Amino acid sequence: MPHVQGWAPFALGFRPFFLQAAVASPLLIGLWSAIWRGSLRAPVAGDPVAWHAHEMLFGYTAAVIAGFLLTAVRNWTGVATWTGARLAALALLWLLGRVLGWWPGVPAVLAIGVDAAFLPLLAAGLAGPLWGDRNRANRVVVPLLVAMALAGLASQLQLRGMLDVVGDPRRAMLVLVLLLIALVGGRVLPFFTANVIAGFAPLTRRWVEVGTFAGLCALVVLDPFVPAAGALAAALWIAVGALQLLRLAGWFERRVLTMPVLWVLHAGYAWFAVGALLRGLAGLGHIPAASATHALTVGAIGVFTLGMMARVARGHTGRPIQVSRITAGAFVLVNVAAAVRVFGPLAWPPGYALWLDLSAGLWIAAFALFVLRYAPLLLRPRIDGRPG
Numbered sequence: 298m299p300h301v302q303g304w305a306p307f308a309l310g311f312r313p314f315f316l317q318a319a320v321a322s323p324l325l326i327g328l329w330s331a332i333w334r335g336s337l338r339a340p341v342a343g344d345p346v347a348w349h350a351h352e353m354l355f356g357y358t359a360a361v362i363a364g365f366l367l368t369a370v371r372n373w374t375g376v377a378t379w380t381g382a383r384l385a386a387l388a389l390l391w392l393l394g395r396v397l398g399w400w401p402g403v404p405a406v407l408a409i410g411v412d413a414a415f416l417p418l419l420a421a422g423l424a425g426p427l428w429g430d431r432n433r434a435n436r437v438v439v440p441l442l443v444a445m446a447l448a449g450l451a452s453q454l455q456l457r458g459m460l461d462v463v464g465d466p467r468r469a470m471l472v473l474v475l476l477l478i479a480l481v482g483g484r485v486l487p488f489f490t491a492n493v494i495a496g497f498a499p500l501t502r503r504w505v506e507v508g509t510f511a512g513l514c515a516l517v518v519l520d521p522f523v524p525a526a527g528a529l530a531a532a533l534w535i536a537v538g539a540l541q542l543l544r545l546a547g548w549f550e551r552r553v554l555t556m557p558v559l560w561v562l563h564a565g566y567a568w569f570a571v572g573a574l575l576r577g578l579a580g581l582g583h584i585p586a587a588s589a590t591h592a593l594t595v596g597a598i599g600v601f602t603l604g605m606m607a608r609v610a611r612g613h614t615g616r617p618i619q620v621s622r623i624t625a626g627a628f629v630l631v632n633v634a635a636a637v638r639v640f641g642p643l644a645w646p647p648g649y650a651l652w653l654d655l656s657a658g659l660w661i662a663a664f665a666l667f668v669l670r671y672a673p674l675l676l677r678p679r680i681d682g683r684p685g
Contacts, residue, residue, distance in 0.1 A: 301677045301678050301679075301680050302678075303677065303678050304676055304677065304678070305676070305677060305678040305679070306385075306675065306676050307380060307381050307382075307384045307385045307388070308380060308678065308679075308684065308685055309367070309368055309371070309378075309380060309384075309613060309684075309685040310363065310364050310365075310366070310367020310368050310371075310378055310379065310380075310384060311364040311365065311367065311368040311606075311609050311610060311613055311675075312364075312675045312676070313364070313384060313385070313388040313675075314360045314361065314363045314364030314367070314388060314391070315360075315361065315364045315606045315609070315610060315671070315675055316668075316671075316672060316675045316676070317360050317388060317391060317392065318357050318358075318360035318361045318364065318602075318606070319606065319664050319667050319668045319671065319672075320664075320668055321356060321357055321360065321395060322357045322660070322664045323660065323661035323664045323665055325349075325352050325353060325356060325357060326657050326660050326661055327657070327661060329349045329352075329657075330653070330654065330657050332345050332348075332349070333345070333349075333653070340398035340399045341398065341456040341457055342456075342457065342458060343455065343456040343457060343458060344456070347452070347455070347456055347465075347467060348456055350467040351449075351452050351453070351456060351467060352395070353594065354467055354470045354471060354474065354594075355394075355412065355416075355445075355449045355452065355470065356391075356394070356395055358474055358598055358602065359391070359415065359416060359445070359449075360391055361602045361605070361606060362419075362442075362474075362477065363387070363391070363415075363419050364606070364609075365481070365605060365609060366419070366423055366438060366442075367379060367384070367419075367422070367423070368609060368613060370423050370426050370427060370435070370438070371426070373427075373430065373432065373435050374426040374427065374429065374430040374432075374435070375430075376425070376426035376429055376430070377426075378422065378423065378426060379422045383422070387415070387418060387419065387422070390411060390414060390415050390418065391415050393411045394408075394411050394412035394415055395412075397411055397412070398412075405457050405459070408453075409450070409453045409454065409457065409459075412449065412453055413446065413449055413450040413453055415449075416442050416443075416445050416446035416449055417442075417443070417446045419442055420438075420439050420442035420443055420446065423438060423439060423442070424439050427439060437480070441473060441476065441477060444469075444473055444517070445470060445473050445474075447466075448466040448467070448469045448470040448473065449466075449470065451466035452466040452467050452470070463522065464521035464522045465521045466521060468520045468521040468523070469517055469520070469521045471520075471590075471593060471594070472513060472516045472517045472520055473517060474598060475513060475569060475573075475593065475597065475598075476510070476513045476514070476517065478565075478566075478569060478597065478598070478601055479509055479510065479513060479541075479569075481605075482544075482562070482566050482569075482601070483501075483506065483509075483544070485562070485605075486499075486545075486548045486562055486563065486566060487499035487501065487547075487548045489559060489562065489608075490548055490549070490550060490553060490559060490563075493556065493559065493618075494550050494552050494553070497550045497552075499547055499548045500546075500547030500548075501544075501547060502543065502547065505540050505543050505544055505547075506544075508536070508537075508540045509537065509540045509541065509544065512533050512536055512537040512540065513537060515533055516530060516533050516534065516537065519533065520534075523580060524580075527580050527581075528580070528581070530580055531576075531577045531578075531579075531580025531581045532577065533577075534573050534574070534576040534577035534580060535573070535574055535577030535578075536577075537573045538570050538571070538572070538573030538574035538575075538576075538577060539570075539574070541566065541569050541570035541573060542570045544566075544570075545563065545566050545567060545570060548563070548566075549563060556619075557620050557624070557625035557628055558604070558607065558608050558611075558618055558619060558620050560628075561600060561601075561603065561604035561607070561628040561632075562601060562604045562605065562608075564600050564604075564628075564632055565596070565597055565598075565599075565600035565601025565602075565603075565604055566597070566601065568592055568593070568596030568597040568600055568601075568635060569593065569596075569597035569601070571592055571596065572589060572590075572592030572593035572596055572597050573593070575588060575589035575592050575639070576589040576590070576592075576593065584643060585642065585643070587642070588638075588639045588640070588642055588643055589639075591635070591638045591639050592635065592639045595631075595634055595635040595638050595639070595656065595660065596632075596635035596636075596639065599631050599634070599635060599660070600628070600631050600632055600635060603627065603628065603631050603663065603664075603667060604628065606667070606671070607620055607624055607627075607628075607667070607671070610671050610674050610675060611674070613679070613685055614674045614675075614677075614679050614680060615679040615680045615681035615682075615683060616674070616680060621670060623666055623669070623670050624666070624667065624670055624671075626666060627662075627663040627664070627666040627667050627670075628663075630659050630660075630662050630663035630666070631659070631660060631663040631664075633659050634656045634657075634659035634660040634663060635656075637652055637655050637656040637659060638652065638653070638656035641655070641656070
């Protein structure tokens with residue numbers, strides 16, 4: 298790894314948020330393992346499973362989203378996004394949202410307000426560059442973040458017994474994250490693949506694209522109200538899963554499998570398709586809901602975000618896109634973690650606790666390798682001397 302002098306942790310959005318996400322991810326899973334086994338109490342009085350879902354979606358995943366968007370929007374629009382002191386303040390706000398709930402004596406209203414403020418501030422920081430750009434399609438990011446923010450506030454209030462509503466806002470957040478993955482995947486996967494594989498021409502079908510986003514938008518509304526909307530939501534999940542397989546087939550070429558930085562993104566998107574199909578089967582009562590949910594969380598979100606963090610970090614620090622064996626090993630580990638968590642309990646239900654512990658260990662190892670390899674890149678300046 299080339300050595301560069303100095304520090305640049307707040308030179309561009311991906312730096313603090315990818316590092317925070319990668320460090321928080323194994324810590325949150327370690328905490329959840331202790332809570333699930335009864336050796337530690339969750340910092341909220343509500344359902345500890347709901348707390349775990351909240352932290353992985355509004356904590357880990359939201360940090361990756363922030364890092365990606367603060368970096369990508371600058372590229373899309375040519376307008377600077379937050380750096381320096383403003384970026385540091387936003388990163389600190391995210392961190393406080395994770396720790397205030399554990400701090401004795403902190404009023405619940407303060408903990409809720411700090412956590413709930415993060416996504417609206419991120420949306421506000423991106424609105425100016427996006428609305429000043431001629432490409433109106435990119436503006437969808439802002440209402441998407443606002444919807445995530447509303448789901449986050451509802452989740453926090455529900456966890457602390459301050460909001461009695463029907464439905465699960467964490468389910469809404471999961472679908473909103475998948476909607477963002479569908480948007481980003483549709484932009485980067487065909488481009489990345491065609492860019493490095495000579496002669497490859499990706500295939501995009503308009504009816505598949507329309508069906509994908511129509512189905513996901515419908516699920517944002519319906520899925521939080523399962524089981525009341527079970528049959529309809531299940532049918533939509535199966536349709537969305539089938540459409541994602543068609544999407545991915547049009548972007549895939551077998552030479553992808555020789556390039557870890559590419560196959561990890563394809564694998565993450567494949568988990569999206571598989572998870573959607575399993576979610577439909579779970580809605581129809583054929584498999585446990587937890588296996589289907591973790592195909593979308595550990596699989597689709599975990600694998601895709603780890604791959605994107607690696608690629609963005611290398612590209613935006615002036616390094617070649619190819620990843621090391623250590624990073625490729627992290628990609629393998631997170632995929633195995635997903636497979637163990639999803640299919641282990643289906644294959645041998647009596648070993649449920651063993652499967653959870655094994656999956657958690659693999660997840661922690663994958664992100665520990667990422668931190669080991671990428672912390673220096675995220676903290677040090679670009680090796681080519683350019684800003685960012």
